[in-house]
Amino acid sequence: MDAIADNTQQEREQKERDLLKLKFRTAVMVSDNGQREQEALKGYYDFLDFLTPYWVRDPEDAELKRLKADIEEIISDELNHQAILSKWAEKIGGVREAKT
Numbered sequence: 001m002d003a004i005a006d007n008t009q010q011e012r013e014q015k016e017r018d019l020l021k022l023k024f025r026t027a028v029m030v031s032d033n034g035q036r037e038q039e040a041l042k043g044y045y046d047f048l049d050f051l052t053p054y055w056v057r058d059p060e061d062a063e064l065k066r067l068k069a070d071i072e073e074i075i076s077d078e079l080n081h082q083a084i085l086s087k088w089a090e091k092i093g094g095v096r097e098a099k100t
Contacts, residue, residue, distance in 0.1 A: 031085075041079070
């Protein structure tokens with residue numbers, strides 16, 4: 001009878017370990033995706049920086065205005081994606097953002 005109880009305990013412990021491994025692996029994947037979102041943001045800000053001299057030269061250019069607006073919308077979306085991923089990383093990983 002003790003052997004059955006030990007086996008059941010071992011199975012529960014193994015399930016708990018497997019669940020923790022899944023949880024932390026998922027948190028790592030979410031964090032990795034958040035990092036890629038950050039890299040994308042940098043690229044879009046670099047793009048805006050690259051285009052700045054053209055806007056300064058011709059601030060009324062309709063195509064440049066549309067391009068700037070589109071890039072800013074993409075940046076806004078990326079920031080939203082980052083915020084969502086950050087919330088999931090906190091929820092899955094169990095570690096909360098420090099409040100300062």
